Amino acid sequence: MDTLSRSRRPALGGEAHGGLAARLREPTHVVFLALFGLVAVGWVLVALDGGQFLTMESVVGIQQRSAALGIVAVGQTLAILAGSLDLSVAYLISLTSLIAAEIMAGQDGNIVPAIAAVLAVSALVGLVNGLVITRLRVHAFIATLGVALIIRGVVDHLYDGPAGKVPESFQILGYSRIGPIPVSALLWAGVAVVAWFLLSRTRLGYRIYAVGGNEEVARLSGIRTGRVIVLTHVLCSVCAGVAGLLLASRLGAGAPTVGTDGGYDLESIAAVVLGGTALAGGKGGVAGTVGGVLLLAVLDTIFNQLEVNSFVKDVVRGVVIVIAVAVYARRIKGRSA
């Protein structure tokens, strides 16, 4: 029980952590503070440039741009919290976008089977990832990289370019919105809430934190650690599959490069860590990840509005990620290495 009580869970309305000052020490809260700071800075910069920052258009843009990365990052959070990580999500997204579009083939009636197939395939890939890591004792880095290569080979072998067709009714997922809120953002919010509930309200959630905090202690306290790790990988891959569905609906077709072009593997890991989740596992939560993804999206929007060169964007994004994590590291220094 010791690990369970020590592992930090996402604080809920302060019930677990007392005052405001104490809560601000949590990286998961700092990221939202940084987000507000960035919005303020962006507002000033764009205003100086003669533009208007938070227009309806840009808010919708931020939500739409972040939805796919956000869904992947929520899944990645689960794997990272359990002390693992998943580098195969980018190729899996490409694969699932192709599966979705090929099965739908422009027919409304095929939407349900296509979704079922995507979820089944992604769950299977997650199962393979998890079993290779736990049963074959291959380091997650190598295991998921190997699975990524396997998927890449299959996708590259079968496809040269976009394939399949998504019916118009399915494109609602990518383009429609209810008031100011895009459907894709609602989907992301739904995934995030489910993951949050899983982590903070269910037994599996506590086990994930325990395994990520100290696998040996978790095992000795009677947790089937292998099973927990496999489950997080299945959930992570299913999230990638959902992101693949979303991207297929936005493109109107499946594309063999949609996952890698988006850099969803490393970007999602960066977003999770930006949100204050420890890369070694056991600390952090979904709320921080949502903040991390929004932070990256706001940064992108500011650059777009200022018409900054896209290569500068990459440079600044790299610097921001490193600095942000350095700030967290300072805060938790002394508690644990």
Added chain:
Amino acid sequence: MKRALPILVVLLVLLAAIAVANPLFLEPAGFLAFLKRAAPLVILAAGQYFVIVCGEFDLSVGSLVTAEVVIAARLIDGDDAATWPVIALLIVAGLLVGLVNGVVTTKLRVPSFIVTLGMLLILSGAVFLWTGGAPRGALSEGFRAFGRGGLGPVPWSVLILLAMGAAAIWLMRADFGKTLMATGDNERAAALSGVRVDRAKIFAFMLSGLAAAVAAILLGGFAGVSAQVGQGLEFSAITAVVLGGVVLGGGRGSVLAAMAGAFTLEALFTLLNLYGISGALEFTVQGVIIIAAVAAGAIRLPRKFTPRRGDAHAAS
């Protein structure tokens, strides 16, 4: 040597399989061509080994190789007189990138996965910003000689590989190697017994940067200037190191085995080509074999050593 044994056996089997499919491989010219092709990856793997054995990652080497080649082409711009100054500059740049990686990792306590990921973004963005999207300029003949030319029948790259490999083995036998190994095994214990942990790690990152610079010089000569020259090399290098039985998380494995892992990876590519496995499916076969090889290596571990936390999955 004992630790390198399993991977050396696998390597010999693969080389024998290549020789069966292509008898030319047994002749000096054929074998030297293989060594020449493998040299950049082997050097990168040696550099990555230093970082991995002290418990860190270096994801920036691929983009560093690209950056170095693109910088070299633009600065040399076909002028032979500029060759040596630019080579010196590339090596300094490689060491500097390693220094930054190391200092941010150790002093700011950012996980190296994130530091070097950030460096990857920064380097690829900065290079394209500087060149305006596509590589410009050209490498001089003198520069390309390192990747193409040779001393008599022996390619320069093979000689450089031998020198770098010998230096790496010597470094790991020296005090530095023991320091690095102790740091990776248990950082706190090492620090308490007087090891300057931070300094050892920074030095390891600088060696990885140096390896990337040398690999870039060889690849520039070998493959020419492109914006894709270093793409994916970081993953290949890490895979090679792990194939050699080096444990991610640090503290175990030999540099010789890491280099043998890189040779094995290269032999695998050669073999797949020989058997005409189509370009794309090559990735699939590669993925299966990497997982199988690492799994085969891991299965014996628990009996030989006491399992430690972090062996089974990520520790960084």
